[in-house]
Amino acid sequence: MIEFRDVGKRFADGTVGLESLSLTAREGEITVLVGPSGCGKTTSLRTVNRMVEPTSGSVLLQGRDVAEGDPALLRRGIGYVIQQAGLFPHRRVLDNVATVPVLQGLPRKEARARAAEVLERVGLDEAMAQRWPAQLSGGQQQRVGVARALAGDAPVLLMDEPFSAVDPVVRVELQDELLRLQADLGKTILFVTHDIDEAIRLGDRVAVLRVGGRLAQFAPPDELLAHPADEFVSGFVGRDRGYRRLGFVPATALKLTELPTRANGDTAGPAVPGEWTVLLDGAERPAAWLGPDGARHELGSVYVTEGADAASEAAGTLRGALDAALSSPAGRGVAVDREGRFRGGVAPDDVLALLRPDPVP
Numbered sequence: 001m002i003e004f005r006d007v008g009k010r011f012a013d014g015t016v017g018l019e020s021l022s023l024t025a026r027e028g029e030i031t032v033l034v035g036p037s038g039c040g041k042t043t044s045l046r047t048v049n050r051m052v053e054p055t056s057g058s059v060l061l062q063g064r065d066v067a068e069g070d071p072a073l074l075r076r077g078i079g080y081v082i083q084q085a086g087l088f089p090h091r092r093v094l095d096n097v098a099t100v101p102v103l104q105g106l107p108r109k110e111a112r113a114r115a116a117e118v119l120e121r122v123g124l125d126e127a128m129a130q131r132w133p134a135q136l137s138g139g140q141q142q143r144v145g146v147a148r149a150l151a152g153d154a155p156v157l158l159m160d161e162p163f164s165a166v167d168p169v170v171r172v173e174l175q176d177e178l179l180r181l182q183a184d185l186g187k188t189i190l191f192v193t194h195d196i197d198e199a200i201r202l203g204d205r206v207a208v209l210r211v212g213g214r215l216a217q218f219a220p221p222d223e224l225l226a227h228p229a230d231e232f233v234s235g236f237v238g239r240d241r242g243y244r245r246l247g248f249v250p251a252t253a254l255k256l257t258e259l260p261t262r263a264n265g266d267t268a269g270p271a272v273p274g275e276w277t278v279l280l281d282g283a284e285r286p287a288a289w290l291g292p293d294g295a296r297h298e299l300g301s302v303y304v305t306e307g308a309d310a311a312s313e314a315a316g317t318l319r320g321a322l323d324a325a326l327s328s329p330a331g332r333g334v335a336v337d338r339e340g341r342f343r344g345g346v347a348p349d350d351v352l353a354l355l356r357p358d359p360v361p
């Protein structure tokens with residue numbers, strides 16, 4: 001969908017922003033460009049909407065060289081979100097968002113209706129829509145920035161450090177929201193960040209760049225964490241990458257163990273003497289543990305075997321499985337399906353076995 005072909009940029013003062021970048025961002029995916037300061041992330045992004053003209057190579061959008069045709073027209077088909085949102089301070093939130101559809105030729109009234117619709121999508125109500133940008137929090141301003149980029153209904157979004165200026169808690173909220181939106185919208189997103197955690201969280205594929213816009217590795221997050229291409233990448237990805245992989249490895253290969261069960265309210269003791277028993281309600285949902293001592297204990301977190309989605313990141317991944325195992329008083333966790341019905345037990349060792357890298361021969 002977006003293809004960089006040997007894209008190079010030498011600025012007028014001789015600075016090499018990009019040496020030769022080749023990379024394809026696939027349709028409907030979030031492709032993240034990550035790397036240290038000055039490695040050329042922003043420059044790369046801006047070659048797509050021609051805010052920067054490459055000095056060599058070309059950028060293709062849906063197979064067409066962006067250098068052909070009118071840049072203004074090109075930009076109307078590309079949503080663009082920047083740090084600090086870049087809102088017009090003298091326009092109300094609603095009109096900030098309506099700008100893009102107005103530019104696209106929609107009558108003002110329809111453009112405003114469209115703006116209200118996308119604002120609601122990003123969690124901002126009518127009262128917010130009537131405020132001035134300065135009357136919003138940093139996180140709300142970023143939401144408006146995202147809404148404005150979505151208002152044009154462009155299939156491509158360029159996002160340049162859009163969440164960098166907000167505190168870590170809001171940042172995670174905004175990331176979750178982007179993932180939720182993306183699950184609905186399926187845009188082709190090119191996302192720039194210097195934060196590897198953000199890259200790994202959001203990217204379907206992550207491009208790690210070094211200075212000069214040279215591609216060090218381009219891979220899905222799990223592969224980046226499991227098999228960094230070289231020392232630069234492993235240094236950049238960080239020391240706790242083994243642990244962080246937990247959240248990205250689907251637990252489909254995890255074998256559930258059998259656990260004794262009993263109906264909740266049944267006054268008989270443990271189903272198997274000396275063992276922990278899961279108490280199930282009438283709908284087969286686990287309610288509590290019955291200890292070997294005959295006392296009830298809290299269940300701890302449960303592992304949801306299916307339905308991994310943006311809203312509950314850990315569901316269906318090894319992170320969720322390990323958390324269930326470690327937070328349970330029984331030394332093993334309880335697995336449930338999407339409806340909350342009991343599926344089996346999770347042993348911590350089984351989770352760790354799946355994470356263990358292949359031994360080096």
Ligand SMILES: Nc1ncnc2c1ncn2[C@@H]1O[C@H](COP(=O)(O)OP(=O)(O)OP(=O)(O)O)[C@@H](O)[C@H]1O
Pocket residue numbers: 011012013015016017018035036037038039040041042043044194
């Ligand atoms: N207009 C310009 N003139 C000269 N040099 C420039 C210009 N714009 C960017 N550069 C240089 O090009 C290189 C890449 O810059 P770019 O902004 O793309 O990096 P970045 O990876 O986005 O960095 P950061 O994370 O710090 O924003 C840097 O060395 C920068 O100083």
